[in-house]
Amino acid sequence: MEMLRRSSVFAAEVFDRSPTDKELVSQAKALCRDYIHSRLNRAGIGWSKPEHGLAASGGTLGEVSGVLLWLGDELEYLRPNVYRNVARQLNITVASESIVSDAFLAVAADIFSTGVTWGKVVSLYAVAGALAVDCVRHGHPAMVHTIVDCMGEFVRKSLTSWLKRRGGWADMTKCVVNTDPSFRSHWLVSAVCAFGHYLKAVVLYLLREK
Template identity: 65%
Template sequence: MEVLRRSSVFAAEVLDVFDRSLTEKELVSQSKALCRDYILSRLHQNGLGWSKAELHLSPSKAALADVSLVLLCLGDELECIHPSLYRNVARQLSISVAMENVVPDAFIGVATEIFSTGVTWGKVVSMYAVAGALAVDCVRQGHPTTVHILVDSLGQFVRKFLVPWLKRRGGWAEITKCVLKKDVAPEQRWLSSVIESLKYFLTTLYVYVMKEP
């Protein structure tokens, strides 16, 4: 019995060490850094040049830089398939970016709906695309400080809903497996499913976000 007890304790300790290999704090910090990268890319694409300093972006580690590149590539493809979904998102949601508290609430509402039926990498990319589009709306309309609030909101969402999922996959590095050089059909399938879902989300979300508690 004592041997069994010691064995169980040892197993629990091993699992605990494994679980700590990627901490919640690290995953949230990485998620926010990736969001800043994504937003910076989208701002530059739209001629809204910001420096990394303005986004308080610390230099990414090599591994995270690779993940950021893949995330941006997948985002490019997602946005190219149906660009209207990721342009003028604030207008589609009927919200004013002048109200700082409304933008993060709307983003959290969209993210919650996106993941309401489960988590996939395709949905994760979609969440970043929405964040990037909202950041463009904020800067274009003269409210750049809201971008920082948006990044923090994404971090809060990841902490609350996505950290366990990311841990089970060993962190962000797994997203690099979504890039297929020869057969892109699987990637196109998840992109298509995300687009169909997001069409519904953007047409119905304003009522969901702004309804009385």
């Protein structure tokens, strides 16, 4: 928990200026840890109390985390079966770090194969949270760190340029503070598209040569 707290404080400090690639990745991993811990706590298998999360700590990173969790709730509410039992959907064992890593990165690549939207970003975090729950339930809690590292790797390779153009992770908060009906419509369309890309990613992963 102390390591998580220090990394989260570091990630929060850089919101006052234009973030570097390294800082965007650090923030992505801090958000992923918080998202996973929230989902583990909700499933009754968490390692820490919810009040220790970023969303409860305040600051810009905490606000982003709160929005991410809220949007994740919306996605999971709209399609309750999509973001459950991810390991079973991918037909993988969660005992192997390489298999978990390969599966997560393959799904991530397919989700973003046609571009980046906040809906797809939230969808990827929902996949990470669901996969982490599967890993812990099957007795492999160490895989949580693997998933967080994979999120950081994918963001570093594929999302940092897009995030910089948007002004960083704080841009996600516009998904809820903007009251323009057309913006909300755009978010819902983006979310629905994310479902389609996620399901396509699962199918492609299952069909690829092992």
